Amino acid sequence: xxxxxxxxxxxxxxxxxxxxxxxxxxxxxxxxxxxxxxxxxxxxxxxxxxxxxxxxxxxxxxxxxxxxxxxxxxxxxxxxxxxxxxxxxxxxxxxxx
Numbered sequence: 001x002x003x004x005x006x007x008x009x010x011x012x013x014x015x016x017x018x019x020x021x022x023x024x025x026x027x028x029x030x031x032x033x034x035x036x037x038x039x040x041x042x043x044x045x046x047x048x049x050x051x052x053x054x055x056x057x058x059x060x061x062x063x064x065x066x067x068x069x070x071x072x073x074x075x076x077x078x079x080x081x082x083x084x085x086x087x088x089x090x091x092x093x094x095x096x097x
Contacts, residue, residue, distance in 0.1 A: 003088075005037040005073060007044065014044050014096055016073065019089035022059055026083045034061070034076035045071055047097030058084045063092070 003020040018037075028034040050073075051064040060081055065073045 003035065003037075003075065007040065009044055009096065012096060013093055014046070015091065015093045016063075017089070017091045018054070018063060018073075018075075020087070022056070022061070022075075022083050022086045022088055024083060024085040027080070028061070028075075028077045028083065029080045030078055032076055033074045036074040037072050039071045040073070042071070044096065046094045048094075050092075050094060052090065052092045054088050054090050056086050056088045058086045059088070061088075063090060 002023055003018055006017045008015050026035070046065065046067055049064070049066050051062055054061045054063060054075065060079065061075055061077050063073055064076055
């Protein structure tokens with residue numbers, strides 16, 4: 001995948017932006033890490049689990065972080081999929097703990 005994760009924050013909120021090409025032919029099994037981004041700073045880690053859909057015409061993917069298990073966001077699916085080439089972008093905001 002050719003996706004880029006960016007984030008910005010202030011004293012109360014964190015905004016996460018993911019944009020780029022989902023490349024064709026990557027098999028993502030249900031609830032796997034799929035594509036993992038680098039870790040985010042500890043002070044920006046959410047205090048709750050996050051799962052946010054990535055809207056697309058061809059792929060059924062989501063962004064997630066389960067805070068008890070990991071310190072990074074990943075792109076995954078709730079079902080086993082083989083990706084097709086598609087540009088996507090998603091932005092979401094969460095409160096800092």
